[in-house]
Amino acid sequence: MSELLYMDNSYLKEFDARITSVKSKYILLDKTAFYPNSGGVEYDTGKIIRKSDGKEFKVIYVGKFEGEVSHEVDTEGLNQGDEVHGILDWERRYELMRYHTAAHLISGVFNRNYNLLITGNQLTTEKGRIDLNLEKFDIEFIKRIIDEANSLIEKNYPVDIYYKSIEEAKEDPSLFKLAMDFPHDVKDLRIVEIKGVDAQADGGCHVKSLKEIGKIEFLEAVNKGKNNRRIYFSITDK
Template identity: 30%
Template sequence: MKELLYYQDAMQQEFTATVVRTGSEPDGRQYVVLSNTAFYPTGGGQPHDTGTLNNTNVIDVEKIDDEIRHYIEGEASTLSGEVHGKLNWKRRFDHMQQHAGQHILTAAFVELFDAPTVSFHLGSEQVTIDIAVDSLSNEQLAAAEARANAIILENRPIETKWITEQQLADYNLRKEVAVTGAIRLVIIPDFDYNGCGGTHPTSTGQVSAIKILGTEKMKGNVRVSFVCGGRVLAELAMRKTVLADVARQLSVPETEAATALTKLLASQKATEKALVAAKEELLTYEAKALAASDTHIIAIAFHNRTIQELQKLARFIVAERADVIALLVSENEDKLQFVAARGTQVDTSMKELATNVLPCINGKGGGSDQMVQGGGERIIACEQLLTAMQEALQ
């Protein structure tokens, strides 16, 4: 294990090795086992490396039964003898930055607040750590981030060391190690001592920067999302693009975008409130006009009226005239929806009416004897449903 190239020199990008054997998994995936490798297999929370063996793409790497399998595109039989391996260095170095950044941020939370990390995930866009606390204030997050970035700026060495179980007592480890036998430590002197099998840069300065993006409650812990290194620049570029676009659309400088957006949203909320009031008033006028009819059954077919509008209109109609039944139907794309309501002087059950007409549209509905609503498929015309409702009253 100690002799693996990615442990001897995590910064090594290319290597030469000999094919020991080839094979295939039951699912058809082809793999190659080498005499040595710089390709890191998935493990310890760190994703696998990718790259090439000669001109063949390596798409996955796993450690199985004490051998490292390099899963490739194409036939493994095309690789034999001596091969040249080349890592996708952009991917590997990104993982190294994120993993080392996690060590640094985790240690900062422990140092400042005695808040240990209980789990860690290195995703393709963000990194998360779950911290064993009930809550973290913005001030605590800012302090941990500042401490982590201070460690980065100090450019402390990141050292690795193999020790035995008997030597564990000589080190002030952040947490107990879960492995036995030869144990690999990742050490940032006078700051963090941790058992870890992942790959890391040679100094904290290579992590470049850490930025916390947010938090959320997660099973009694607090999950902290963050990015490191090149991902900080990518996140900054993305947010800069969004901010510039918002500022452009609001016709204000970027520094005033938040204030302008707050004003715009407040104005929109006021406009929406006024619009709702205006719609209510229009529905009242519409109900008065319909209730002025001489008939005792007011049956109307609409197009693209919401069920909420139908309900309000029906209530207004029967409130205006206690001796009428309001039957309102609307066609909305591939659906038919209806509302039936009765005035206080009418005894006919609207629930019975709904029971009779819902099968016509394979529909569902509910309500009371005074008022029901329902909806279903538009398998008949809007006017046909209205006719069926009128016939159900007879």
């Protein structure tokens, strides 16, 4: 298993690593800062530079396969054992971090006020989608939630990341609001907490404090049935 550098430092933009496996254009590294497509959040892109000759390979997709983070590069030629330098497309990653924390914030506001469950999400650099089991489909109500999320951004609460043992975490079911795609073979769970608003088990990348999100804009809500009200939002710089 490669060491997942993004888990402890979402702001890591470059890193050194060694290639542990190559299958045509699919590369495994001993450690990586590239986030794989998972948990409803899109993958990172960027490049891998071979140290011995400076040759660049574009990273065009990153996915999780059989528990491993696999990097798809644009051309073949990398070899097992190559020492490389990885560089993320930071603009893209940072946008995804802002969307991801915004999605936690919105779901946190829904959850703490109305005890609603998130049934899914999909986050890209263009827009975010949150699926909820919302009894009544009421656009004004949804807009008020977004307004409340924006007023919390003004307060600029910190976003903390820490670990809890599985036993400890199981005593607090609210940590598993969006419990999709979690490794069940681990001893500790990674918790992402927006102070006073939301805490959940999560393996993704987040901004350090709410102001970095900018402003959340409600786009539309789509009624897909009682357990599946879809909310679309975007974020803008402020």
